[in-house]
Amino acid sequence: MQETPRIRMLLGLADDALIHGHRLSEWTGHAPTLEEELALANIALDLIGQARALYQATGLPEDDLAYLRDPHQFRNVLIAELPNGDFAFTIARLLLVATAADLAWRDAATSDDSDLPAIAAMARNEIAYHIRHAADWLIRLGDGTEESHRRSQNALDALWPYTGELTVGIDRSAWLGAIEAVLERATLTHPADGWMQGGGRDGRHTEHLGHLLAEMQILPRSHPGATW
Amino acid sequence: MTNTPLWEVFVRARNGLAHKHVGSVHAADATMALQAARDVYTRRGEGLSLWVVPSNAIVASDPTDREMLFEPTGSKIYRHPTFYEVPEEVGHM
Amino acid sequence: MYSQALNTKDAAAADTSPEAASFQARIDAEERIEPNDWMPDAYRRTLIRQISQHAHSEIVGMLPEGNWITRAPSLRRKAALLAKVQDEGGHGLYLYSAAETLGVAREELVDQLLTGRAKYSSIFNYPTLSWADIGTIGWLVDGAAIMNQIPLCRCSFGPYARAMIRVCREESFHQRQGYEIVLTLARGTPAQKAMAQDALNRWWWPCLMMFGPPDTDSQHSDTSMRWKIKRFTNDALRQKFIDATVPQGHFLGLTFPDPDLRFDEASGHWQCGTIDWSEFRRVLAGDGPCNRERLAARQKAHDDGAWVREAALAHAAKQQRKAA
Numbered sequence: 001m002q003e004t005p006r007i008r009m010l011l012g013l014a015d016d017a018l019i020h021g022h023r024l025s026e027w028t029g030h031a032p033t034l035e036e037e038l039a040l041a042n043i044a045l046d047l048i049g050q051a052r053a054l055y056q057a058t059g060l061p062e063d064d065l066a067y068l069r070d071p072h073q074f075r076n077v078l079i080a081e082l083p084n085g086d087f088a089f090t091i092a093r094l095l096l097v098a099t100a101a102d103l104a105w106r107d108a109a110t111s112d113d114s115d116l117p118a119i120a121a122m123a124r125n126e127i128a129y130h131i132r133h134a135a136d137w138l139i140r141l142g143d144g145t146e147e148s149h150r151r152s153q154n155a156l157d158a159l160w161p162y163t164g165e166l167t168v169g170i171d172r173s174a175w176l177g178a179i180e181a182v183l184e185r186a187t188l189t190h191p192a193d194g195w196m197q198g199g200g201r202d203g204r205h206t207e208h209l210g211h212l213l214a215e216m217q218i219l220p221r222s223h224p225g226a227t228w
Numbered sequence: 229m230t231n232t233p234l235w236e237v238f239v240r241a242r243n244g245l246a247h248k249h250v251g252s253v254h255a256a257d258a259t260m261a262l263q264a265a266r267d268v269y270t271r272r273g274e275g276l277s278l279w280v281v282p283s284n285a286i287v288a289s290d291p292t293d294r295e296m297l298f299e300p301t302g303s304k305i306y307r308h309p310t311f312y313e314v315p316e317e318v319g320h321m
Numbered sequence: 322m323y324s325q326a327l328n329t330k331d332a333a334a335a336d337t338s339p340e341a342a343s344f345q346a347r348i349d350a351e352e353r354i355e356p357n358d359w360m361p362d363a364y365r366r367t368l369i370r371q372i373s374q375h376a377h378s379e380i381v382g383m384l385p386e387g388n389w390i391t392r393a394p395s396l397r398r399k400a401a402l403l404a405k406v407q408d409e410g411g412h413g414l415y416l417y418s419a420a421e422t423l424g425v426a427r428e429e430l431v432d433q434l435l436t437g438r439a440k441y442s443s444i445f446n447y448p449t450l451s452w453a454d455i456g457t458i459g460w461l462v463d464g465a466a467i468m469n470q471i472p473l474c475r476c477s478f479g480p481y482a483r484a485m486i487r488v489c490r491e492e493s494f495h496q497r498q499g500y501e502i503v504l505t506l507a508r509g510t511p512a513q514k515a516m517a518q519d520a521l522n523r524w525w526w527p528c529l530m531m532f533g534p535p536d537t538d539s540q541h542s543d544t545s546m547r548w549k550i551k552r553f554t555n556d557a558l559r560q561k562f563i564d565a566t567v568p569q570g571h572f573l574g575l576t577f578p579d580p581d582l583r584f585d586e587a588s589g590h591w592q593c594g595t596i597d598w599s600e601f602r603r604v605l606a607g608d609g610p611c612n613r614e615r616l617a618a619r620q621k622a623h624d625d626g627a628w629v630r631e632a633a634l635a636h637a638a639k640q641q642r643k644a645a
Binding site: 018022025026028029030031032033034035036037038041042044045048049051052055062063066067086087139140141143144145147148151215216218219220223225226227228 | 380383384387390391392393394395396397398399400403404406407410411413414417427452502505509510512513618621622625626627628629630631632633634635636637639
Binding site for chain 3: 231255
């Protein structure tokens with residue numbers, strides 16, 4: 001695969017959406033309420049749909065990209081591949097990632113790429129709801145009980161070092177402003193920006209991605225050339 | 229432990245139509261009830277507008293009053309246009 | 322079916338009151354019964370049990386298929402499967418809503434499931450071992466469910482009938498996506514075809530059991546028929562299912578795991594061999610391959626979600642105090 005700068009850019013966006021969508025789909029059957037089962041599945045379906053549109057925009061077969069690349073060829077940010085943790089972790093990550101994605105899609109909407117503006121038009125509506133849903137939940141978890149507050153704060157503390165690469169290429173202060181507005185209502189705080197994890201865009205991932213892909217890719221990998 | 233409140237959900241399929249009752253959801257508050265209603269009841273383009281109403285806010289007529297409340301109207305056929313005769317030559321009225 | 326465990330043990334005690342007579346007259350006239358209407362206690366109990374068992378089946382049914390969401394072999398299949406399992410959650414929710422109109426809270430119904438007091442369909446206690454199981458479940462399990470659910474759209478209890486109309490409309494894609502998966506496998510590599518055959522071998526008999534015990538064993542189902550909660554007998558629905566699916570299986574080039582399966586020219590029906598009802602009773606009683614796992618998974622989701630539900634309620638209470 002010849003990874004032109006355009007393909008590399010598209011893969012970054014697509015892999016973020018696919019891997020995060022995959023993680024959210026793992027909640028199916030295990031969410032804290034029945035209503036939230038449907039909400040998380042909706043968000044996962046949005047993200048998988050965005051990933052497909054972006055893979056298709058590369059002109060390469062979408063399933064080859066999703067199922068036949070090795071971990072080091074994936075371009076997603078590390079935060080997307082971290083295991084789900086508890087519901088607070090999942091919701092906090094969704095807010096951090098979706099808020100960044102919103103800013104990235106804003107730029108994509110006005111790019112002169114042949115496909116991106118149309119995909120952005122669809123994705124931006126979806127992401128706006130993801131932000132709304134995640135923010136409203138985080139406000140409730142942060143402000144709810146002692147336990148939910150503690151879990152939410154722990155989640156933010158654990159996630160923060162992964163937010164560095166999330167804002168590469170977008171305005172971090174705009175991102176931070178949007179996050180802080182939610183955290184204030186949630187009575188939560190974020191750690192100061194310090195050392196940040198990185199490497200996802202260059203294919204250097206956490207240990208988790210290999211396991212995720214081993215599971216996701218097992219059928220196409222063990223039946224080469226088969227149609228599904 | 230307290231049960232999570234129940235909300236009745238009403239969907240407007242498109243502008244020009246009234247909101248129609250479609251079912252219920254559980255949610256701790258109105259904001260989350262609206263989101264749940266969106267996620268549960270509008271997954272196939274069913275609506276453009278949503279109402280959620282606390283189930284316990286609905287006041288219903290008593291079914292045993294049905295005859296008292298709704299039977300008397302049955303004899304008032306003069307409220308319907310077909311009660312009146314207009315010659316055919318006059319045309320549609 | 323999804324409420325197959327319903328043995329209608331409490332047949333209506335002969336109620337000779339005038340209310341009961343006018344209730345039955347309304348049912349006979351195909352009128353719908355609405356939640357606030359007078360109804361016999363046994364009708365209410367039967368409905369709560371049937372609707373909630375149906376709801377539990379949808380919710381537990383998310384687990385065997387959910388098992389393959391993360392391994393769906395293409396992005397198209399992944400999206401379709403996730404949407405389908407999500408639908409099942411939605412259908413469980415619609416059904417709990419319908420049951421709640423009868424005056425029982427969802428929390429109570431869920432508690433009945435988790436404590437083993439309420440049953441769910443035996444079919445979901447079987448494991449999904451290969452991708453072909455996902456296709457086979459869509460084709461056969463959803464096919465069986467649809468056979469049962471279409472008549473329920475005319476059930477005498479309004480909220481149940483309305484929920485079923487919504488469910489049937491949404492479910493129309495489930496069986497087709499399942500059959501498409503099996504068809505793709507049946508036309509695929511030898512390994513894929515073997516996968517499809519193995520899935521049919523494992524699912525066929527449990528699917529026939531989904532319709533519940535033979536009519537000769539369910540002596541009280543006439544009460545449900547009289548109340549128009551049920552409109553066809555177990556055996557009638559099972560036969561309809563066999564007649565519909567056997568030719569579909571032959572089109573796939575698959576063999577049914579029943580040496581006695583044959584077409585009876587005289588009746589125009591496919592006749593199957595003897596169903597092993599001891600397996601059905603065993604699985605329903607708790608000793609199936611996955612009974613314990615399924616309930617444990619539901620219990621874990623319930624326990625892990627407790628702090629979330631409490632947090633949402635605590636926040637709502639704080640907001641209300643602020644507003645007051």
